[in-house]
Amino acid sequence: MNNWSIIGHKRAVQQMQLAVEREAVPHALLITGPDSIGKRTFALQLAQAMHCTAERAAQRPCNHCSACQRVNSGNHPDLRLITPAEGKRGVKTDSIRALIQFLTLTPIESPYKIGIITTFERIVPNAAHALLKTLEEPPSYAHLILLATDAELLLPTIVSRSFQIPLRPLSRPEIAAGLVAQQEISPEEAQRLARLSGGRVGGAIRAFQQPEFLQQQLETMQLLFRVLRSDLPTRFDLAQELARDDRLVRETLEHWQAGWRDILLLQTGNGSQIIHLEDRAALEEIAAEVTLTTITQILHHLTKAQDDLYRNANTRLLVESLFLKFPQM
Numbered sequence: 001m002n003n004w005s006i007i008g009h010k011r012a013v014q015q016m017q018l019a020v021e022r023e024a025v026p027h028a029l030l031i032t033g034p035d036s037i038g039k040r041t042f043a044l045q046l047a048q049a050m051h052c053t054a055e056r057a058a059q060r061p062c063n064h065c066s067a068c069q070r071v072n073s074g075n076h077p078d079l080r081l082i083t084p085a086e087g088k089r090g091v092k093t094d095s096i097r098a099l100i101q102f103l104t105l106t107p108i109e110s111p112y113k114i115g116i117i118t119t120f121e122r123i124v125p126n127a128a129h130a131l132l133k134t135l136e137e138p139p140s141y142a143h144l145i146l147l148a149t150d151a152e153l154l155l156p157t158i159v160s161r162s163f164q165i166p167l168r169p170l171s172r173p174e175i176a177a178g179l180v181a182q183q184e185i186s187p188e189e190a191q192r193l194a195r196l197s198g199g200r201v202g203g204a205i206r207a208f209q210q211p212e213f214l215q216q217q218l219e220t221m222q223l224l225f226r227v228l229r230s231d232l233p234t235r236f237d238l239a240q241e242l243a244r245d246d247r248l249v250r251e252t253l254e255h256w257q258a259g260w261r262d263i264l265l266l267q268t269g270n271g272s273q274i275i276h277l278e279d280r281a282a283l284e285e286i287a288a289e290v291t292l293t294t295i296t297q298i299l300h301h302l303t304k305a306q307d308d309l310y311r312n313a314n315t316r317l318l319v320e321s322l323f324l325k326f327p328q329m
């Protein structure tokens with residue numbers, strides 16, 4: 001038993017809970033996993049457990065003490081969270097330098113000084129190199145928690161100096177049960193959200209709190225069907241329209257990947273496991289028309305497009321070339 005309010009990721013929670021109790025949390029942690037899997041929530045809970053002042057270490061984070069509350073509200077003086085500015089792809093080098101400075105100053109209240117950097121895969125090499133020295137010789141109180149979608153996108157020297165915590169997609173029952181327990185939600189709705197989340201608990205919670213995101217997910221599938229039915233000039237127009245919004249492109253690629261996995265499942269007789277039940281008929285139609293080779297090629301193109309997007313490729317060219325690779329229905 002522990003006080004972490006996290007859905008799933010049991011092993012990782014146990015591991016870090018034990019590390020907190022033994023005062024043996026590694027100086028550099030690298031939490032990896034797809035968007036919305038719960039990396040930031042995990043990092044903040046860990047920071048809360050480390051800063052918590054509850055007498056018994058096993059009870060941290062207690063969620064009640066002043067330290068816990070200030071971590072929750074983003075006001076703890078010994079914690080800093082660095083995220084890209086709105087509309088920007090990665091964190092700025094200046095923010096990284098400021099964070100390194102912050103980490104070297106002795107803590108004010110807690111025994112620890114903690115810095116969290118999100119979307120670390122999109123950090124510029126200069127900033128990563130600046131961090132390396134901190135990772136090599138960290139002050140005894142300094143802790144750095146890096147969040148990234150995939151360790152393979154990072155400098156190997158950063159990865160080798162960090163303790164890795166990979167977070168993987170959760171099962172549908174795990175997410176559904178967690179939603180019912182934490183969010184005052186009916187079991188039916190929880191099951192639907194768990195299914196559409198593709199194993200990403202953050203996605204399920206976001207879809208519950210902001211229904212427009214779920215709507216957007218369903219709309220991106222409609223866009224896929226439109227692209228498949230369009231001729232080349234129309235595809236160029238659709239690509240240009242989508243490419244205006246980087247974030248939408250990223251989310252669309254993820255939903256399409258789930259969509260094409262559904263097509264693969266339908267074609268291989270595993271239709272009961274598909275995510276997009278709402279679009280089953282349209283997906284079945286596609287499954288009947290394309291070959292297995294085409295599906296695996298498209299899944300490969302989608303993965304590559306997502307990687308390229310993280311590597312700051314030209315979004316419009318990327319979307320256009322992807323649209324041209326799709327078969328015509």
Ligand SMILES: [Zn+2]
Pocket residue numbers: 051052053054060061062063064065066067068069
């Ligand atoms: Zn506390």
